[in-house]
Amino acid sequence: MSYLHGYSDEEQKRLTEQAEFLEFQVFQDVNFSDAQHILEVGCGVGAQSQILLRRFPKLRITGVDLNEDQLKTLNRRIGSGEISKERMSAVCANAENLPFKEDSFDGAFFCWILEHVPSPEKVLAEAKRVLRPGSKVVISEVMNSSFFLDPYSPNVLKYWAAFNDYQYDKSGDPFTGVKLGNFLLNQEYKQIRTAVKSLYFDNREPLKRENAIDYWTKLLLSAAPQLLLEKYVEQETVDGMKKELAAIAKNPSAVFFYAFIQATAEV
């Protein structure tokens, strides 16, 4: 499947910055203090793994990712000691077909992965197979129709529609978030809960708003080469979007809004 963000060095750096920027919203209700060894599905370069290891000092993680470039970077970080080799290992595999036996882990963490797979339920079924009964799963997923910027920014929204169309056309799903409850129910997970997590910044928190706009600008631009190449957007729209984002970054009354969904459940 074509991957919207690509695997460049810049993109790998963006993933780490993104995880740090969203740490509060993603982790405020995450608790793996009772778990010993969890599976991280779609671990990428280890941006979330590092946060998990810091927050839960007794935890061990096995990360799985389909992409060798992501894992090369993660393994470099493990090799250099930046991420503890006693506590983290990484395996190259498709999340639909995991190279682990039944009952291998006592928890699982998924962040921004199910939106990229053609069959999220297959991935959830496979994760359930390798988890022990009683294991907790935490899944964070996008709900891209929630994004809004004030002042109204037509080029940003036009580009955003193309960004989402592209993901949809490549068998991903930019609206996965709201479907997590149904997916987990269909796969017979228990104790299913969903929460809406929001990034809502206005004049009350100007610094956070500035950071959010900066983060979002990088997220949008990460897809520009691919969207231009495959003619999902015109250069004119990208240029218009850049102008609108630069103006919004300086606007003292701007509003940034985005919401995603976090689901928790048990096996």
Ligand SMILES: C[S@@+](CC[C@H](N)C(=O)[O-])C[C@H]1O[C@@H](n2cnc3c(N)ncnc32)[C@H](O)[C@@H]1O
């Ligand atoms: C947006 S990145 C998120 C990475 C990490 N969870 C984070 O938040 O930084 C999505 C990751 O999922 C991986 N991925 C996509 N489809 C996959 C699959 N079927 N099996 C395993 N990994 C997959 C990609 O290679 C990529 O590293």
